[in-house]
Amino acid sequence: MTQVRLKRLGLLGGMGPSATLDVLQKIVELTDANTDQQHLPIIVWNLPQIPDRTASLVGGGASPAPLLAAGARGLRQAGADYISIACNTAHHWYDVIRAASCLPVIHIADTAIEALAGVEVRRGQVAIMATAGTIASGFYQSRLLRAGYIPLLPHRSVQDEAVSGAIAHAKAGRWPEAVRAVSHGVEHVVARGADAVLLACTELPLLVRGLQPHVPMIDANRALAHACIRHAGARQRADPVMAQEPTGR
Amino acid sequence: MTQVRLKRLGLLGGMGPSATLDVLQKIVELTDANTDQQHLPIIVWNLPQIPDRTASLVGGGASPAPLLAAGARGLRQAGADYISIACNTAHHWYDVIRAASCLPVIHIADTAIEALAGVEVRRGQVAIMATAGTIASGFYQSRLLRAGYIPLLPHRSVQDEAVSGAIAHAKAGRWPEAVRAVSHGVEHVVARGADAVLLACTELPLLVRGLQPHVPMIDANRALAHACIRHAGARQRADPVMAQEPTGR
Numbered sequence: 001m002t003q004v005r006l007k008r009l010g011l012l013g014g015m016g017p018s019a020t021l022d023v024l025q026k027i028v029e030l031t032d033a034n035t036d037q038q039h040l041p042i043i044v045w046n047l048p049q050i051p052d053r054t055a056s057l058v059g060g061g062a063s064p065a066p067l068l069a070a071g072a073r074g075l076r077q078a079g080a081d082y083i084s085i086a087c088n089t090a091h092h093w094y095d096v097i098r099a100a101s102c103l104p105v106i107h108i109a110d111t112a113i114e115a116l117a118g119v120e121v122r123r124g125q126v127a128i129m130a131t132a133g134t135i136a137s138g139f140y141q142s143r144l145l146r147a148g149y150i151p152l153l154p155h156r157s158v159q160d161e162a163v164s165g166a167i168a169h170a171k172a173g174r175w176p177e178a179v180r181a182v183s184h185g186v187e188h189v190v191a192r193g194a195d196a197v198l199l200a201c202t203e204l205p206l207l208v209r210g211l212q213p214h215v216p217m218i219d220a221n222r223a224l225a226h227a228c229i230r231h232a233g234a235r236q237r238a239d240p241v242m243a244q245e246p247t248g249r
Numbered sequence: 250m251t252q253v254r255l256k257r258l259g260l261l262g263g264m265g266p267s268a269t270l271d272v273l274q275k276i277v278e279l280t281d282a283n284t285d286q287q288h289l290p291i292i293v294w295n296l297p298q299i300p301d302r303t304a305s306l307v308g309g310g311a312s313p314a315p316l317l318a319a320g321a322r323g324l325r326q327a328g329a330d331y332i333s334i335a336c337n338t339a340h341h342w343y344d345v346i347r348a349a350s351c352l353p354v355i356h357i358a359d360t361a362i363e364a365l366a367g368v369e370v371r372r373g374q375v376a377i378m379a380t381a382g383t384i385a386s387g388f389y390q391s392r393l394l395r396a397g398y399i400p401l402l403p404h405r406s407v408q409d410e411a412v413s414g415a416i417a418h419a420k421a422g423r424w425p426e427a428v429r430a431v432s433h434g435v436e437h438v439v440a441r442g443a444d445a446v447l448l449a450c451t452e453l454p455l456l457v458r459g460l461q462p463h464v465p466m467i468d469a470n471r472a473l474a475h476a477c478i479r480h481a482g483a484r485q486r487a488d489p490v491m492a493q494e495p496t497g498r
Contacts, residue, residue, distance in 0.1 A: 006298075016285040017277045021270065024295075028266045034421045036265040036297040044293035045327075046273075048285040049255075078294075078323050172283045 006041055007232045010080025012071045012097065014046035015053065015087035016171045019202030019221070023086040026225035032235035040232045043078040045071040053089035054133030054164075065096050072101035082106065084228050088130055088200050088220060092137040106231060109143050111223040112198055116149065119196060119216035127152045127194035129185060130201045132164055140200055158188045163201075170203040182207040190215055255290055255481045259329025261320050261346065263295035264302065264336035265420045268451030268470070272335040275474035281484035289481045292327040294320040302338035303382030303413075314345050321350035331355065333477050337379055337449050337469060341386040355480060358392050360472035361447055365398065368445060368465035376401045376443035378434060379450045381413055389449055407437045412450075419452040431456040439464055 009027075013020030024044065033039045047067060055061030068090060075083055082104040085091060091108060098105045116126065126149045128140045135141075141151040154163055162185030169178035182204060186197060190213055197217045199205050205219040222239075229236050258276075262269030273293065282288045296316060304310030317339060324332055331353040334340060340357060347354045365375065375398045377389045384390075390400040403412055411434030418427035431453060435446060439462055446466045448454050454468040471488075478485050 014285065014288070014290070017273075017288045017291075021274055021277060024266075024273070025270055028270060029422075036263065036299075036301070036420055039263070039266045039297040040295075041263070041298055042266075042293070042295040043323075043327075044291070044295060046289075046291040046293060048288040049290055050285075052285070074292075074327050078292075078327055171285055173278075 004233055006234050007081040008041040008079050009228050009232060010075030010083045011042055011044045011086055012083060013044055013086035014048040015050055015090055017046055017048055018206060020046050020086040022206055023221045023225055026222050027228055030225050030237050030239060031229050032237045040229065040234055043075055043080055045075055047071055054131045057092060057133035057136050065093050068093050069096050069100035072097045076101045076103055082231055084224055087202050089133040091139055106227050108220050108224045109140050111227040112200060112218050112220040113143050113147050115218050115223040116196060122195045125150045125152050125193050125195045127189035127197045128200050129163055129197060129204055131167055132159060134200060152189060152192060152194050154185060154189055158185055166207060167201055167203045170207060179207050183211055186211060186213050253482055255483050256330040257290040257328050258477050258481060259324030259332045260291055260293045260335055261332060262293055262335035263297040264299055264339055266295055266297055267455060269295055269335040271455055272470045272474055275471050276477055279474050279486050279488060280478050281486045289478065289483055292324055292329055294324055296320055303380045306341060306382035306385050314342050317342050318345050318349035321346045325350045325352055331480055333473060336451050338382040340388055355476050357469050357473045358389050360476040361449060361467050361469040362392050362396050364467050364472040365445060371444045374399045374401050374442050374444045376438035376446045377449050378412055378446060378453055380416055381408060383449060401438060401441060401443050403434060403438055407434055415456060416450055416452045419456060428456050432460055435460055435462050
């Protein structure tokens with residue numbers, strides 16, 4: 001048996017740690033491996049001390065850029081061949097991370113929008129469920145428009161209470177409250193006319209497992225996991241989660 | 250609020266990747282945190298390409314020592330203050346890892362045997378459920394004897410089919426087969442007179458969730474997670490899993 005050398009992934013994470021675990025879990029589950037050795041080599045930089053991304057973008061908090069850049073350099077030193085970031089909001093500093101690492105960096109929004117191609121989006125209206133920081137940064141809106149979709153945001157009050165509220169609950173480990181809040185948020189965007197929902201904060205896929213919202217939901221973590229496996233050169237498992245993954249993979 | 254600087258954990262893992270995820274999950278769950286920033290900073294060296302530990306110890310396979318040492322050096326370079334190893338069998342090379350990293354290294358068997366103190370072990374007979382490599386290395390047996398317990402091993406055929414078999418199934422993602430095999434192994438050691446069962450392979454705690462074996466089971470991953478949190482200087486959550494954790498923590 002010839003052994004293919006798999007590329008080594010550098011995962012910039014800890015923002016928060018549960019979201020990093022969700023991405024890692026999906027990478028392991030979606031890799032078609034029979035032995036340890038066929039799984040992706042990964043260095044994880046799980047640094048929850050990186051200043052809050054949304055607080056920096058919309059609240060005037062400390063910038064996470066220096067620690068993100070330090071993590072990117074550390075991952076390169078640790079032998080990473082490419083980088084992924086297990087936090088949507090941190091992608092606001094995508095260029096900083098790419099420059100600091102001098103490595104290819106997968107963009108989670110590119111992978112999520114690619115995954116939209118595999119589901120039915122009737123009138124093209126795609127709701128973005130994300131932190132206030134990701135919304136303020138605008139990288140999902142611009143990419144959706146470029147791909148021919150109409151970005152749809154929750155009303156400000158729903159964003160604050162349901163979406164941002166759910167994320168805060170999740171980060172504090174208050175799971176029932178988080179699930180209730182996010183299910184209210186999904187109902188709201190569907191009532192506003194969303195044909196699909198982008199789960200564009202890495203904490204959110206943890207919260208929607210029981211929901212049946214009648215429109216496809218794209219799990220950005222899952223899309224990122226697929227992209228990481230492809231980029232490593234490993235084999236992907238067939239993914240039965242049709243509503244969250246394109247059929248063409 | 251004064252912010253305590255938490256020590257940075259270097260986790261040597263990927264042996265296999267699911268076991269590493271289980272340890273990480275337990276660290277996150279058992280840390281008493283309300284924000285990301287109160288969670289442990291962790292660098293994970295998840296390298297499934299490290300040669301199989303048991304194959305090296307009992308089958309004449311390639312030694313994992315060079316890659317374990319390289320990982321230990323890499324974790325030190327990445328700023329780790331101390332190291333844990335998310336693989337019981339790899340602890341055969343504990344001295345190599347400590348020498349290569351020049352850092353404190355938590356020994357999973359020390360944490361598991363410490364956890365035994367919190368449960369009732371009537372006649373002192375403790376079964377070791379582990380890989381053939383861990384059994385051959387003997388570091389659990391020697392520590393149990395030193396702590397006043399009587400180590401009890403499965404019969405060779407049960408070791409091969411139930412314990413080693415379950416671990417191989419788990420590494421290949423064949424979960425139902427793995428759970429069936431391990432439950433046969435637990436029944437066997439309880440019938441042989443075990444007063445407590447040490448789950449001394451990091452894959453095993455994933456497989457015993459539904460079992461009710463009438464004797465306490467010590468989850469070495471969980472004991473390791475508690476030790477990592479303590480060593481970091483973070484706050485531990487109260488742990489309701491009485492059968493797996495000492496009350497005194």
